[in-house]
Amino acid sequence: MFMNLPLEFWLFAVPLLPLVGFLINGFFGRNLAPQTSGAIAASSVACAFLIAVGLFVGPLQKAEIHAQSIGWMATAGLNINLGLYLDELSGLYMLIITGIGALIHVYSIGYMSHDEGHWRYFAYLNLFVFSMLMLVLGDSLLTMFLGWEGVGLCSYLLIGFWYKDLKNTNAGMKAFIVNRVGDFGFMVGMFLIFWHFGTLSYAGPDGLFMSMRHAAAAGNIDHSLLNWAGLCLFVGACGKSAQIPLYVWLPDAMAGPTPVSALIHAATMVTAGIYMLARMNFVYVHAEHAMTVIAIVGASTALFAGTIGLVQRDIKKVLAYSTVSQLGFMFLAAGLGQFGLAVFHVFTHAFFKALLFLGSGSVIHSLEHTLGHGNPDSQDIWKMGGLKKKMPVTCWTMFIGCLALAGIPLTSGFFSKDAILFSAMHRGDSLGMVLYGMGLAGALCTAFYTFRMFSLTFLGNWRGNEAAYAHADESPASMSVPLVILAVFALFAGFLWLPPAFHTLGIHSNSLESWLAPIWVHGQLAMPADSLLRIPTSHDEAAIAAEWMNIGISSVVAVVMSFFGFAVYSKAGNLEKVKSLAIRDGRPTFLYGMLLNKYYVDELYDLVIVRPLKVISEVLFLVVDVVIIDLICVSGSAALVKAGSDLGRRIQTGFVRHYLYAFAVGAIVLTAVFLVIAQRRP
């Protein structure tokens, strides 16, 4: 009987199931056992995932689904329906969000089992999944913005989840405020789009897709406006997806529970910027200046964050900077016009980065038993080592995640990152070569810090608290099973889109590429043939040769740097040498100090933005608040009224005759006035 329900119903069920979970946990969770609230949350997302899979393999293979139902705002010239739009792009995202979301919910049951705020945690996590699904499934930019704000809220709530520690709440506020900067850009971009196209919906005969095609067919594309709109939207993406200059919130966001870092700050929310760029690809292909900016910002972020990741001591901070860096790769791909590759990297990154975060969570969880909750030592990789023997499943799954992140050949991360680097190289101009160089340097750092982290954590000798090591133990099944599942995908997800060079070997596998192809049609149709942003349809022999060269370079870089990181940090004797290289005479060397302090960017922002803002606020407080508003406006007006009434009340003598005099005089004066007026009139 359920089969007879319309597709729209099933589509709406996907985001609404987590919302139901959120409502149950939010209202009644306080009285539920930790396992129960976790089970409710996890099963709501798991059901959403099953429906999503059903939609994906069934109806979506035939056509896009546009569920247009609830009228939201109706004004003259703007009708917003709260509809959902499922196409190839949002379908892929939907699968990632619900699939990885379900795994992380299951993992969280184990991870949060001892936390008294479990119901709050699961409620927020469900609300996040709902918001994220609204973000990707929304059928207009405004619905996307609704989800965009919703995920920001959940991110804030979950970063500051352990709110009793001031550091955590500050990190939450930092994330929120930095994201507001980006959201402002998003809104301006949205207004520009609406001003130009008169609509915010994607699909339909009046939607943005068709408007863009009509404009291109008529040859009246306003490139300057599209550049500005694209740039403004990119500012929003910078905030959400942690790109220079708005990346500073993401490393601090690691204050939240580790599964949150895996779901929100690695696999899904931070890739919302990429989703938005890919969704608006038809705008960006006509905005070459904006695209150049995106590519440069992406490549810079990839390299910049990669170098910072080299020296971080906190296992989650290493992964956080790695996430920023990998997001940089995605933006590099988008900036080169290869939105498909950006989405592909989102796809593979979601698996291996979620895996790495969950693995680090497993380590932290087992150490926290002894070290106590919130102890920074439980995250310090310099105080770990040799955990391989204690936690074999975590170790080996994380090893696979590290292989993928480092880009070791034939893992998922290798294929996606390699394809991005190749498209930079293939661009064919000097900017392309510069971007390629930066990307390769970023990949080099990635391979090194990944295996530095892995070796320091799992290999060598234990360097921390002896009691913690003695009690360190493999995590429960609810935590290790998701790790194994994610590890499988982290290894093999890349085979969905093999580079064209592999076709020469007779291996054809580009199902993801062809799956996503319809998304780019609206943009690509309208482009001049010689545009740098055009997705190449055929590969000549020179390109294939160049690609093999690129594959070779990337492989060598990844393998050599991984081995180097492995060799340096896995032996106890080497660690002293490394320390002596970094710290001379008790003081960090210049380079190490720069990296350790993250290029002093936080300090720079503090100096350039926070402090002037504080000074201005102080001045405004003293001048505007204290003097103008409090003293002049509030106290002043009260004093004026009092003085006036002090004068006025003297008139009230209380003697009837005085009032009568005034009355009589008034009557006489009025009579005189009326007489004069009457006489003046003809």
Add this chain to the structure above:
Amino acid sequence: MLEPKTVLFLAALLFSAGLYGVLSRRNMILMLMCLELMLNAVNIALVTYSRHWAGRGADVFSSHSGQFFTLMVMAVAAAEVGIGLAIIVAIFRRKHTADADSAAELRN
């Protein structure tokens, strides 16, 4: 037949006398009486105008509205005297005087 001007002059005289009385007297009963004087002056003026305009000029004036108004004023005046005297009696009970200046509690 009397000229309207003469009668109006009388009315003005009466009104002024009443006003002078109200303003100059302190005894509330005298004030009330002077008030009556003023009202009657107005009544005379109304009747005069009513008679003067009757049968000529615009429709508004052709009716006997002036005379009706006089009756109205008399009725209101009667009520007013009733209330006024009641107030005076109430004040007299408390203050043992009918001096208007004695009731000045609402000062300032």
